[in-house]
Amino acid sequence: MLENPVAKRTAIAAAIGAVVAIPLPFIGPILGAIVGGGIGYFTADKKA
Numbered sequence: 001m002l003e004n005p006v007a008k009r010t011a012i013a014a015a016i017g018a019v020v021a022i023p024l025p026f027i028g029p030i031l032g033a034i035v036g037g038g039i040g041y042f043t044a045d046k047k048a
Helices: 005-021 028-043
Strands: none
Touching: 005 028
């Protein structure tokens, strides 16, 4: 699954979003992962 560049970028962005959102109590790691994953998905190169 992670051989696909879009999936790889989405997973990395979701992990970063979760880590960044941990100190923010009103967001939380789950919402941070969702937002980060969405950003990673929509900014990834779709030509893969």
